[in-house]
Amino acid sequence: MSMHSEHPGERDALREKIIGLGETSLHKSYYPELQSRLAELERFRALLDQTHDAIFLIRAETGRLADVNASAKAYLGYSKKELLATPFADLISPSKQTQFSEFIRDNSNLPSESRQTFTAPLVSRSGTEIPMEITVRSVTFGAEQYVVAVARDITDRLHTERELRIKESALESSTNGILIADLTGAVMYANRSFAVMFGYEREAAIAGRNLEVFFADPTVGEKVTAHLLDNPAIVQETVGLRSNGSPFHIQISGSVVQNDAGQPLCIMLIVMDITERILTEQMKREAYTQLGKNIEQFAILGDHIRNPLQVIVGYAEMIDDPFAEKILEQSRRIDDLVTQLDRGWVDSANVRQFLRRHGDGAKPPGETFFRFSNWKEEDR
Amino acid sequence: MIQRSQLDLRKFVAPEFICGHGALHLAGRYARNFGMKQVLLVTDPGVRAAGWAGAVGESLTEAGVSFTVFDAISANPRSRQVMAGTEAYLAGECNGIVAVGGGSPMDCAKGIGIASSSMRDILTFEGVDRVPVPAPPLICIPTTAGSSADVSQFAIITDEGRKRKIAIVSKTLVPDISLLDPEPLTTMPRELTVDTGMDTLSHAIEAYVSNASSPMTDVHALEAIRLIASALPAAMAEPDDLNLRFSTLLASLHAGLAFSNASLGAVHAMAHSLGGAYDLAHGRCNALLLEHVMAANYDAASGRYDRIGEILGQGRETPAEGAAAFRRSLGITETLAEVGVREDAIPALAAAAYDDPCMVTNPRSLACEEVERIYEYAL
Numbered sequence: 015m016s017m018h019s020e021h022p023g024e025r026d027a028l029r030e031k032i033i034g035l036g037e038t039s040l041h042k043s044y045y046p047e048l049q050s051r052l053a054e055l056e057r058f059r060a061l062l063d064q065t066h067d068a069i070f071l072i073r074a075e076t077g078r079l080a081d082v083n084a085s086a087k088a089y090l091g092y093s094k095k096e097l098l099a100t101p102f103a104d105l106i107s108p109s110k111q112t113q114f115s116e117f118i119r120d121n122s123n124l125p126s127e128s129r130q131t132f133t134a135p136l137v138s139r140s141g142t143e144i145p146m147e148i149t150v151r152s153v154t155f156g157a158e159q160y161v162v163a164v165a166r167d168i169t170d171r172l173h174t175e176r177e178l179r180i181k182e183s184a185l186e187s188s189t190n191g192i193l194i195a196d197l198t199g200a201v202m203y204a205n206r207s208f209a210v211m212f213g214y215e216r217e218a219a220i221a222g223r224n225l226e227v228f229f230a231d232p233t234v235g236e237k238v239t240a241h242l243l244d245n246p247a248i249v250q251e252t253v254g255l256r257s258n259g260s261p262f263h264i265q266i267s268g269s270v271v272q273n274d275a276g277q278p279l280c281i282m283l284i285v286m287d288i289t290e291r292i293l294t295e296q297m298k299r300e301a302y303t304q305l306g307k308n309i310e311q312f313a314i315l316g317d318h319i320r321n322p323l324q325v326i327v328g329y330a331e332m333i334d335d336p337f338a339e340k341i342l343e344q345s346r347r348i349d350d351l352v353t354q355l356d357r358g359w360v361d362s363a364n365v366r367q368f369l370r371r372h373g374d375g376a377k378p379p380g381e382t383f384f385r386f387s388n389w390k391e392e393d394r
Numbered sequence: 395m396i397q398r399s400q401l402d403l404r405k406f407v408a409p410e411f412i413c414g415h416g417a418l419h420l421a422g423r424y425a426r427n428f429g430m431k432q433v434l435l436v437t438d439p440g441v442r443a444a445g446w447a448g449a450v451g452e453s454l455t456e457a458g459v460s461f462t463v464f465d466a467i468s469a470n471p472r473s474r475q476v477m478a479g480t481e482a483y484l485a486g487e488c489n490g491i492v493a494v495g496g497g498s499p500m501d502c503a504k505g506i507g508i509a510s511s512s513m514r515d516i517l518t519f520e521g522v523d524r525v526p527v528p529a530p531p532l533i534c535i536p537t538t539a540g541s542s543a544d545v546s547q548f549a550i551i552t553d554e555g556r557k558r559k560i561a562i563v564s565k566t567l568v569p570d571i572s573l574l575d576p577e578p579l580t581t582m583p584r585e586l587t588v589d590t591g592m593d594t595l596s597h598a599i600e601a602y603v604s605n606a607s608s609p610m611t612d613v614h615a616l617e618a619i620r621l622i623a624s625a626l627p628a629a630m631a632e633p634d635d636l637n638l639r640f641s642t643l644l645a646s647l648h649a650g651l652a653f654s655n656a657s658l659g660a661v662h663a664m665a666h667s668l669g670g671a672y673d674l675a676h677g678r679c680n681a682l683l684l685e686h687v688m689a690a691n692y693d694a695a696s697g698r699y700d701r702i703g704e705i706l707g708q709g710r711e712t713p714a715e716g717a718a719a720f721r722r723s724l725g726i727t728e729t730l731a732e733v734g735v736r737e738d739a740i741p742a743l744a745a746a747a748y749d750d751p752c753m754v755t756n757p758r759s760l761a762c763e764e765v766e767r768i769y770e771y772a773l
Contacts, residue, residue: 029754031522032657033606034405042528042566
């Protein structure tokens with residue numbers, strides 16, 4: 015406090031303050047501070063009342079409630095006066111009361127900074143049981159010990175957890191392999207079927223690996239990821255690679271998992287082992303090829319039969335012999351049989367065509383059409 | 395000089411106090427009544443060694459009040475000591491202060507109170523009415539008769555950085571109750587009795603001639619001068635006489651009530667400057683300056699000084715000479731130079747004294763050069 019630069023007016027003002035006549039030259043009074051603290055407490059009380067959690071202040075010695083916030087009243091449907099006349103344990107579901115009392119007893123000597131959590135339903139005035147997670151903490155005000163219990167309604171959480179568990183079970187029990195990876199291709203989750211399909215003992219051994227290790231062509235994973243960033247889905251057949259290095263045929267169906275704002279979060283691949291189908295198709299293709307070859311051989315065989323048969327018929331017509339007619343008759347029977355075989359080939363070709371049209375998947379690499387000499391357009 | 399009228403506005407603030415033999419033992423009762431659960435018992439090593447802090451501690455214990463002792467306090471208490479006490483107060487989760495000792499522990503206790511309630515450094519409170527949050531309840535038990543910190547609105551703290559004393563002036567510094575017991579005075583050494591007694595006399599004289607004096611403060615100031623003039627020499631002769639010691643305690647109480655409301659003057663402004671620079675006993679500084687300031691101020695309040703001269707007697711021509719004779723009779727015969735003050739230090743001392751808030755109520759408005767001359771006379 016310097017007086018060198020002070021004007022006489024300021025000096026007079028200083029003197030007024032020294033002799034107790036300044037604006038704030040007041041004797042010690044805690045009342046303004048008390049009012050300030052009370053206002054602070056009221057603001058704090060309003061905050062506590064706004065919270066969704068039910069807050070209970072419990073007298074440690076008697077177990078009776080010393081104070082509650084507005085949410086406690088709202089949840090339980092009691093007035094504050096009613097609650098303050100009730101032991102807190104009476105608000106706990108009867109099925110958990112004994113357990114809760116033991117919990118409080120076991121934790122009553124814990125240091126004040128220690129919080130313990132107990133899950134139990136609270137019973138409202140109407141008898142409804144509200145599942146609550148109750149966090150308790152021991153505090154001391156003055157010489158009296160209290161327990162602060164903050165009860166959080168976990169109805170929605172339990173419901174959500176149940177739904178999540180169902181979804182998790184569904185993923186886990188799917189016969190298809192399911193794999194979730196982040197946008198860089200790092201695996202976040204793989205279900206048991208995926209692990210089994212790719213020869214891993216545990217799902218956990220897969221997490222963190224990159225997609226590329228699951229394909230015979232390491233670039234497939236990157237291509238799938240890139241495709242999904244621009245497209246909503248992909249279905250592709252490719253060759254997978256087991257952990258022991260053996261390849262197998264797979265079909266992958268991929269999609270992007272997005273958040274509510276439509277931003278991509280991760281990708282999900284559903285993987286099916288199609289080795290059996292591919293092998294079956296291959297066997298079919300081979301069977302058809304063999305069938306074609308057989309038919310072709312059969313057609314050639316017909317021609318090979320008819321040519322000497324024509325010679326036999328020619329010679330038989332030229333000779334005058336009572337057996338000639340027998341020879342011709344038998345030759346015609348042979349020709350009829352060959353003609354029936356030709357018709358059978360046409361029927362076989364038609365059946366093959368039908369199968370092709372209706373997608374049996376056994377389309378041969380190259381089509382071969384066989385023509386017999388007496389093959390007629392109407393036979394087609 | 396400020397013209398005075400009995401119609402001028404005046405305020406009189408006094409704490410609750412209990413005086414008499416055994417007052418000290420009521421500490422526990424009042425601590426409990428103030429709601430104190432954990433007390434910071436502020437004292438100094440000398441008072442603790444004399445057993446008075448222990449006696450107060452027993453009283454607190456009997457009342458069921460816990461306490462922590464803080465005694466790291468020197469004469470002319472330092473700001474660092476105040477802040478150390480503040481840390482002890484906060485660490486001990488205290489909710490009240492009991493000060494046992496002379497002016498140093500009591501001023502330090504006041505500082506601890508306001509620093510802890512406002513959570514600020516003590517030096518930031520320098521000046522008048524700069525305490526926004528009241529300190530926790532404070533019980534003062536003086537063991538000297540002179541500082542009157544037990545009833546005053548002042549706390550004087552040494553700013554070690556600037557080597558000067560700062561004055562914190564606020565009505566909120568007035569203790570909640572003071573317990574005035576003559577018994578602790580019996581263990582005061584002779585020199586301390588003299589210095590604190592001269593502090594009482596200086597308080598009373600400066601309050602009486604203050605430009606803010608009032609009929610109420612005049613009553614207390616004159617009674618203090620009368621009591622100290624007779625009781626102090628007698629108490630020095632018979633230091634174990636409780637009645638004489640009680641008279642000096644009453645003198646200090648009257649002086650405190652007077653100066654806490656009328657404030658002080660150039661003697662204290664200059665003594666604060668001296669004490670800050672040379673770490674001299676406050677009462678001794680007052681004693682060496684008093685007669686010189688009285689002479690310098692005489693024309694501004696001659697009637698009042700004459701009244702003082704009449705009380706001091708000593709058969710001298712002027713009141714200042716009367717005061718000088720009184721201190722010499724108590725054995726204070728040295729000069730400022732003899733206690734180590736150098737002439738070349740006077741301008742700085744004068745500048746600091748001129749800045750002191752006590753100067754505002756000096757009966758005469760002194761220029762800085764005039765303050766220098768007073769120091770020169772006292773050399």
